Amino acid sequence: MTKNMIQFDHVSKIYQDKAVVDDISLTIQEGELITILGTSGSGKTTTLKMMNRLVEATSGKIYFNGQDIADLDAVALRRQIGYVVQEIGLFPHMTVAENMAIVPKLLNWDQKKIDQRILELMDLIQLGAEDFSHRYPSELSGGQQQRIGVARALAANPNIMLFDEPFGAIDAITRGALQDQLLAIHQKLRDKTFVFITHDIYEAFKLGTRVLIMDEGKIAQFDTPEKIMAKPKNDFVKKLIETARDQQTLWGAVHA
Structure with a gap:
């Protein structure tokens, strides 16, 4: 039976009267590799940081492995959740x-x-x-x-690994190799749940078993890459996919 690792139940985060994350509900299951895709300011990093309580939700409930994270000690929670950021933060x-x-x-x-x-x-x-x-x-x-x-x-x-644009500052060749390696690691650790933020649609669709697309603090679509490409839910998702296809066409024309 599939286990729910992370659940958001009508979660919002408000800063200075602005909803950075606006009433979102979602479920992430054990063993998934979820990518979160969106433009700057879409709420993706805030959503990720609410999972390990680096940011506290203004309203709604978040569950980690069936437990309300508000009832858990924040430090103890973070020790159960791996966290990788772009800056890496290795101690020199x-x-x-x-x-x-x-x-x-x-x-x-x-x-x-x-x-x-x-x-x-x-x-x-x-x-x-x-x-x-x-x-x-x-x-x-x-x-x-x-x-x-x-x-x-x-x-x-840890049961869950959070990645906040970890490959954003890496050159394209190394980035591709790291993506392949991350997929291989996830394959070996089948019970681990990975949640990975990116602003790169190719990276999101290459890595994600499902892709969470965010726009202005709301969920625009949350589905498999195949279903998103086949049936974009709204104009924002449609434009995102069209832009990626245009870039691919241009790249093909340059190298034809």
């Missing part, structure tokens, strides 16, 4: 292994268990522990740093 004075061990140490894991977990994660992200675990962030490429960021977020084995 710590080695790769030390960066990855931060949350397990906070959870009082013993050192043997931490060491074993680091080996597992280095294997998962395809960076050899022998070569990389003792390096410092400054000794890594941008793509390698981002992979370590993903591994660090996975270290305490």
Whole structure:
């Protein structure tokens, strides 16, 4: 039976009388890779940050694994949810292994268990522990740093991983490789739920089992990439898809 990992029930977030997120309801199931797509100011980052209580909802209910997150300790909740951002935020004075061990140490894991977990994660992200675990962030490429960021977020084995435009500052070639690797990681961790923000329609449709399209704080459409492309729900979604198709046509004409 499919388990609901995240549920929003008529959730709004209001800043200075403006609804940044406006009465949204949605359900994300265990094992899904959900991409959230929208223009700047559409409410996608606020929606993501409400999932781990970095932003508190103004109204409505949010459930994590069946529990109302308002009833949970915010710090304890965040330790159950991995979080990866564009800036990565690796500590420069710590080695790769030390960066990855931060949350397990906070959870009082013993050192043997931490060491074993680091080996597992280095294997998962395809960076050899022998070569990389003792390096410092400054000794890594941008793509390698981002992979370590993903591994660090996975270290305490969270049920949910949140990604806030993690590949936005990465060059196009590396970005494509990271997307492929993220899909491979998600395939291996079938019970993990990933929620991934992007403003890139190609990235959203490549990665997402379902795509949540947001516009002015509301859900414009939430469905599989195939169904969105076949039946866009409104003019905003239709225009989004038409723009992507026009770009693809132009690219094809340039390289014909």
